[in-house]
Amino acid sequence: MTQPGPIPRRTIQRFSRYLRELERLERDGVETTSSAELGELVGAGDAQVRRDLAFFGQLGQRGVGYSVKTLIEALRATLSLNHEWRVVLVGAGNVGRALCTYKVFRERGFRIVALFDNDPRKEGLTWARLKVQPMRELKKTVREQGIELGVIAVPPEAAQDVADQLVAAGVRGILNFAPARVRVPPGVQVCSADLAVEMEQLAFLVANADRQVPQRSNQRR
């Protein structure tokens, strides 16, 4: 039976990882896999994998395993990765430049189609075929280009203001790289890639490697 209720966040994150490993298996010509193998690849238990995949209904075959192809299709559909996502990037700094050319986004169907910065000295610069545009053009561009997602790569003091402008422009989801909390109205989604938090967590774990429960840390064994 298909699992009822909304899919937990952690499950979604594992979906991304399953998909990535499955695509590799497919490239290697593997046609069938098992919950144990998949778990091993992403660092999860077999029961966990089966439970996650149960959200798709009964996709596996008892005694046999799962079809790699079927799983890939189900995961792509669930993660909405068939459709190409149009993305606007705000912030033409160091992080912004790296993201403009970030291959992993592009491969997954995330297309950065516009680039904004409020610094007039940067206006007109071209990175990866994208002209840096001034913020006043944001709304128009989002509408005309059918942009659904925004990425914030500006200093923390400016993050909330940029988020507000993105929301006003009609963006439906925001990936926030600024080390600051941004608030958005209901219906708009925010995910945060807070590198400082990750790094500080790492420092804590290293400093307390003995005191804390050993391992099971980030990815389980």
Added chain:
Amino acid sequence: MTQPGPIPRRTIQRFSRYLRELERLERDGVETTSSAELGELVGAGDAQVRRDLAFFGQLGQRGVGYSVKTLIEALRATLSLNHEWRVVLVGAGNVGRALCTYKVFRERGFRIVALFDNDPRKEGLTWARLKVQPMRELKKTVREQGIELGVIAVPPEAAQDVADQLVAAGVRGILNFAPARVRVPPGVQVCSADLAVEMEQLAFLVANADRQVPQRSNQRR
């Protein structure tokens, strides 16, 4: 009473966010705060904040609140942010370049003191006063420079190999930007900054904004 047992990961992450907001309060001349205010700032409930802070023992004053200064000290000590962390960065690509000059790391006491890449064409390049070194010098540099943390910013296929080399060189913690799982022996810590997973999660949430439980998403309201 001080909370017993190891500090949960989520609590550590909130510690980073509390600290950031507290430092801002301090800059603004605020001397006292409350669990309600702090919760509002980082997007957590007041009970959550009190429970987190209880790991430090009884730091607050009933009826009054918490001293900003005292909290900052406790958080800095717990997160081991007094001590300066020496970091090696592997991967002189787009992501690597952004990280070399990433102000947020530097402000928090993370110093990138060496840069490596296995591409001989990049050898000798200088970014942010760091010369790109060949991998064969990794072990020596880590030892001589007293480096404790490593950052992986290479393509996914190379990530595990780089991780192995970092571990062999004596690094105690790894921040992995490659969209791939890396395994490390017990005693070495790994945190992952998997931008693809974050972006795909965002896409899923946007695509299912109606079906999924509204909000409470990443940061709670």
Added chain:
DNA sequence: TAGATTGTTAATCGATTAACAATC
């Protein structure tokens, strides 16, 4: 004292894991 806010307990919620019958 009255009002505010902590520290902590108990209740709740959610996610993971173990176990095993179902079935290929």
Added chain:
DNA sequence: TAGATTGTTAATCGATTAACAATC
């Protein structure tokens, strides 16, 4: 049939929240 592996239930674990006595 025997061996393998799923789908699912129940048990466990861990983290969050509500509530309130303690106390400034």
